[in-house]
Amino acid sequence: MTENYQIDNVDRKILSLLMRNARMPFLEIARMCGVSGAAIHQRVRKLEEAGVIEGSRFVVKPKALGYGVCAYIGLLLTSSNKYLEVIDALNEVPEIVECNFVTGDYSLIIKVFCKDNEHLMHVLVDHMQHISGIASTRTFISLAQPISREFEIPEE
Numbered sequence: 001m002t003e004n005y006q007i008d009n010v011d012r013k014i015l016s017l018l019m020r021n022a023r024m025p026f027l028e029i030a031r032m033c034g035v036s037g038a039a040i041h042q043r044v045r046k047l048e049e050a051g052v053i054e055g056s057r058f059v060v061k062p063k064a065l066g067y068g069v070c071a072y073i074g075l076l077l078t079s080s081n082k083y084l085e086v087i088d089a090l091n092e093v094p095e096i097v098e099c100n101f102v103t104g105d106y107s108l109i110i111k112v113f114c115k116d117n118e119h120l121m122h123v124l125v126d127h128m129q130h131i132s133g134i135a136s137t138r139t140f141i142s143l144a145q146p147i148s149r150e151f152e153i154p155e156e
Helices: 009-020 026-033 037-049 080-090 117-130
Strands: 069-077 096-101 108-114 134-142
Touching: 009 026, 009 037, 026 037, 069 080, 069 117, 080 096, 080 108, 108 117, 117 134
Parallel strands: none
Antiparallel strands: 069 108, 069 134, 096 108
16 A cells, blocks of 8 residues: 555546446546546556555445434543454444544544444443443434535545
8 A cells, every 4th residue: 555645636536436436437437537448447446556445335324224323432441452352342243333543531432323222222231341441431322414425535
């Protein structure tokens, strides 16, 4: 992976189009960028090799599957050397979709999706509180998500 990979305006346009629709045909992208289809293939391959992009995926809406509660949980560890052990245990909890090692009042912030508040309580009581290395938790239930977007490439 190359750090601080330099992109030009064509790369920026390719990334913008793929971020909106990862299934967009390369020939359509080529037409919109004013370059050949082969050039798009080469540029996308270089962006992948540089670690700028990785794969493509579908976005599943948890609420549509009955997971109507999104919560963020701040975790305070008993000591920083428990970090990897706690991460391994958290990785076994399927409701956890994201985990960040952070600065501030907590060691970790995790994002969970649950069916309802009872399910959330089950995750907290039956899973989180049994993980060795977690000193305390603090839960924040998301009431709405007014902004949801992927990283956008700033104009230079």
